[in-house]
Amino acid sequence: QITLKESGPALVKPTQTLTLTCSFSGFSLTTSGVGVGWIRLPPGRPLEWLALIYWDDDKRYNPSLRSRLAIVKDTSKNEVVLTMRTMDPVDSGTYFCARLIDIVGYDSWGQGTLVTVSS
Amino acid sequence: ETILTQIPGTLSLSPGDRAALSCRASQTRSTASLAWYQHKPGQAPRLLIYGASTRATGIPDRFSGSGSGTDFTLTISRLEPEDFAVYYCQFYGSSPFGGGTKVEI
Numbered sequence: 001q002i003t004l005k006e007s008g009p010a011l012v013k014p015t016q017t018l019t020l021t022c023s024f025s026g027f028s029l030t031t032s033g034v035g036v037g038w039i040r041l042p043p044g045r046p047l048e049w050l051a052l053i054y055w056d057d058d059k060r061y062n063p064s065l066r067s068r069l070a071i072v073k074d075t076s077k078n079e080v081v082l083t084m085r086t087m088d089p090v091d092s093g094t095y096f097c098a099r100l101i102d103i104v105g106y107d108s109w110g111q112g113t114l115v116t117v118s119s
Numbered sequence: 120e121t122i123l124t125q126i127p128g129t130l131s132l133s134p135g136d137r138a139a140l141s142c143r144a145s146q147t148r149s150t151a152s153l154a155w156y157q158h159k160p161g162q163a164p165r166l167l168i169y170g171a172s173t174r175a176t177g178i179p180d181r182f183s184g185s186g187s188g189t190d191f192t193l194t195i196s197r198l199e200p201e202d203f204a205v206y207y208c209q210f211y212g213s214s215p216f217g218g219g220t221k222v223e224i
Contacts, residue, residue, distance in 0.1 A: 037212075037213075039164075042157075046205075046207065046216060046217070046218045046219040047156075047158070047164065047207050047216040047219070048215070048216065049209070049213065049214065049215055049216060052212060055126045055161065060212070060213035061213075062215075063120060064156075069174045070216035071130070075213060080163075081217045096163065096164070098163075098164075100212060100214070102169070103151070104154075104166070104171075104175070105152075105156075105166055105169045105177060105209070105210070105211035105212075106154070106156070106166060106209075107169075107209065109163035109164055109165070110163060111163050114202075119154070
């Protein structure tokens with residue numbers, strides 16, 4: 001059974017750095033063709049793809065957020081960590097991590113974690 | 120960057136109706152990488168269709184995908200009450216999602 005779970009602070013202050021952890025089980029991030037991505041859902045807005053890391057450590061970022069994002073994996077812990085710098089209230093929303101299979105798409109998702117940016 | 124435009128933004132239908140959701144790409148991409156997702160409030164998004172027309176595991180056959188080039192369609196043949204949700208398309212991996220189509224009662 002494949003599971004993913006997001007964890008991190010529910011509240012961050014403007015200008016702070018957000019660190020989110022995706023803990024997963026049931027698959028390995030060393031398997032060819034597998035990746036883990038981060039996607040968010042701002043209130044009243046559509047899904048927004050943020051970042052993706054592949055089994056071979058190839059990393060991709062949303063061009064409009066690239067300067068603020070970093071994604072890393074720890075295969076020994078089955079974790080993927082996303083950091084987002086200089087948080088702003090418009091960054092509030094639910095943050096999801098999901099498994100990517102290269103020829104299928106994001107086939108398994110976490111339940112999401114709600115992040116509010118407020119002073 | 121390929122932009123996906125989903126039309127309409129909202130579809131107001133009744134259970135039993137047929138729904139046709141459009142996804143148009145700003146440039147031609149591989150059909151093999153187009154996916155559709157369903158999202159309900161408070162839940163994780165769910166993969167419905169990949170490769171433009173292949174149903175994901177466990178997806179009912181009332182959901183079908185078609186299209187190629189720049190124009191793709193998700194069709195729900197007969198809406199069930201649980202199908203009222205927001206639907207997104209994406210060229211999967213590292214691409215933006217479309218703006219979504221909300222299917223409401």
